Amino acid sequence: MSVEPGPGGAPNPDDVPRLLEAMRAVGSGLQLRSTLERICETAAELADARYAAVGLAAECGDGLAERADEDTDGQAVRWIGRLPDGYGETAGACHPPEAGFLAVPIRAQGEHLGTFYLAEKRDGGPFGEHDLDMVRVLAREVGIAVGNARLYGAAKRRERWIDGSVAVTTALLSGGDADEALQVVAEQARRLSDSMAGLVLLPAATGGLEIVAVASEHPSRALGLVLPPENAVAGRILAGKAVFVEDAASDPRMHADLSRGYGPTMLLPLRSGGRVLGTLVMARAAGARPFTDAERTLATQFASQAALALMMAEAQRDREQLAVYEDRDRIARDLHDLVIQRLFATGMLLESAQRRSVLPEVRQGVGKAVDELDVTIQEIRTAIFALQQGPAEFPAQLRTRVLREINMAAVPLGFKPSHRFVGSVDTVVGELTAKNLVAALREALSNASRHAGASRIDVTVDATVRLPNEETGVRLTVTDDGVGIPEVGRRSGLKNLKRRAESLGGDSWYGPGSGEDGGGTSVVWQAPY
Numbered sequence: 001m002s003v004e005p006g007p008g009g010a011p012n013p014d015d016v017p018r019l020l021e022a023m024r025a026v027g028s029g030l031q032l033r034s035t036l037e038r039i040c041e042t043a044a045e046l047a048d049a050r051y052a053a054v055g056l057a058a059e060c061g062d063g064l065a066e067r068a069d070e071d072t073d074g075q076a077v078r079w080i081g082r083l084p085d086g087y088g089e090t091a092g093a094c095h096p097p098e099a100g101f102l103a104v105p106i107r108a109q110g111e112h113l114g115t116f117y118l119a120e121k122r123d124g125g126p127f128g129e130h131d132l133d134m135v136r137v138l139a140r141e142v143g144i145a146v147g148n149a150r151l152y153g154a155a156k157r158r159e160r161w162i163d164g165s166v167a168v169t170t171a172l173l174s175g176g177d178a179d180e181a182l183q184v185v186a187e188q189a190r191r192l193s194d195s196m197a198g199l200v201l202l203p204a205a206t207g208g209l210e211i212v213a214v215a216s217e218h219p220s221r222a223l224g225l226v227l228p229p230e231n232a233v234a235g236r237i238l239a240g241k242a243v244f245v246e247d248a249a250s251d252p253r254m255h256a257d258l259s260r261g262y263g264p265t266m267l268l269p270l271r272s273g274g275r276v277l278g279t280l281v282m283a284r285a286a287g288a289r290p291f292t293d294a295e296r297t298l299a300t301q302f303a304s305q306a307a308l309a310l311m312m313a314e315a316q317r318d319r320e321q322l323a324v325y326e327d328r329d330r331i332a333r334d335l336h337d338l339v340i341q342r343l344f345a346t347g348m349l350l351e352s353a354q355r356r357s358v359l360p361e362v363r364q365g366v367g368k369a370v371d372e373l374d375v376t377i378q379e380i381r382t383a384i385f386a387l388q389q390g391p392a393e394f395p396a397q398l399r400t401r402v403l404r405e406i407n408m409a410a411v412p413l414g415f416k417p418s419h420r421f422v423g424s425v426d427t428v429v430g431e432l433t434a435k436n437l438v439a440a441l442r443e444a445l446s447n448a449s450r451h452a453g454a455s456r457i458d459v460t461v462d463a464t465v466r467l468p469n470e471e472t473g474v475r476l477t478v479t480d481d482g483v484g485i486p487e488v489g490r491r492s493g494l495k496n497l498k499r500r501a502e503s504l505g506g507d508s509w510y511g512p513g514s515g516e517d518g519g520g521t522s523v524v525w526q527a528p529y
Helices: 013-028 032-047 076-080 088-094 129-173 178-192 232-238 293-356 360-387 398-413 431-452 492-502
Strands: 049-057 064-071 101-108 111-121 197-203 209-216 243-245 262-272 275-285 418-422 457-466 472-480 507-512 521-528
Touching (some): 032 049, 032 111, 049 129, 129 178, 129 293, 178 197, 178 293, 232 275, 262 293, 275 293, 398 457, 431 472, 431 492, 431 521
Parallel strands (some): 418 457
Antiparallel strands (some): 049 111, 197 275, 243 262, 457 472, 472 521, 507 521
16 A cells, blocks of 8 residues: 555554664664665564665656665565656555555655655565554654755755866966866866766857867867857857757757767856856766756856856956067067167177278178178067067968977077978868867977976977878977986876877877987877868
8 A cells, every 4th residue: 555654653662662773873874875775674674574665756856866675585576576666656556466565655845755665564464554653754754864865965066066166267267278277167067067078169260169178088079169150059058048958969959069979968158247158068978867957057057157267267368468468569669779779889880890900801700790780680670570460460370380389488498499390281280180289289398398307309290190090190299308207296287188189089198208218208299180
């Protein structure tokens, strides 16, 4: 029989100690499942039943979230046919007519949480009022325990999401590499939502949304894919509205490249100050449990916090860039007003000395020095012109960007790394691969500057390599003669290089360098065009 919990009669005095012990277990148990198992064991013993079970409904209202059962002779599961589904109203249909069966709903604060079951008394008789009273007492205690456990779980989940928001804010405002900060956003989103993948999309230059960061349990080639503006999901997100999908693989609104292999998916706008800065995607595997309302709320709050941090980071970078422009203008003025004028005056003095000299070799040497000064003045004027240009005015070729990174690294290194290009790097390497190659070069040169203690660094960009899967690709090799990579210590920089390559279908590794006996380090990064 299936009954509602009510006041009932008093429990048998002989059973009170065991009931009190079970209630104590409910109040002191740290793990809900183990607590429910002890409750089931107590109920089976007190009712002399062969089978006792507690089935808890999932918080989303779909199926079982937790189950504990006590089968005292190994036979009950065989004749029950299937495990109960957490709803006492339907459980009565699961038992044969000749078997005793008792089901009492578990409730807390008016909410149905599951069902307490007893099946088949050992003496073959039916369950009596005494059994019903005992199960009602235990059902009330289980309801309290489940309610408290879910409140505690909700508090812990909120704490995890808050910690994740702090990590994202710190990464975005640290002033470090923007791509790495966005990767932190994707990683935290995937981890906190128990998803298979976390993705960050930003508005693409050609319209739509471009995937700029991917955190996945498996290597993914989604980086750089663009969700076109005519896509229904992209249009909704760009309008600042969230999209929740039960099964991404079968939803016709989803872009094929963004949905393959994914099930429940949340696409949340990164919106702040009335602007949609991008999109945060959290996707679970096909067939995984759907996101609960609580998870959707926490994820939406996380996206709002990430959007605010993203906007603040953007404003911070704008201020830093303005300071750089002001500094470059000052340097350009100093070079023009002071350095060039002094070099020009020095050249005039040398020309005057050349005319007064009577020795041919002196006049020839002075003339060569004047010519060198003229060349130096022209180079400084070129540098002044470059300083007065904005980033958009620089040539976009890969070769130029590689040389720029090498020149920038020369200051902290104290010397300029050598470079070599193989193949038509400017014409065959696509923009996405080129952008990531430059970021990988920056990471490798930064690591060498901070840790290697090298006196020589060689940079090679080879656009003629054949990758293991027979695709054509480009390979970056940065070799130094420094101290090498220690056996213990952090490998975050190398992991970043490998992750960046794998997201494009490539790879990265390191080996011996160019120092004596293989001293130093050689870092290799490669990816398809």
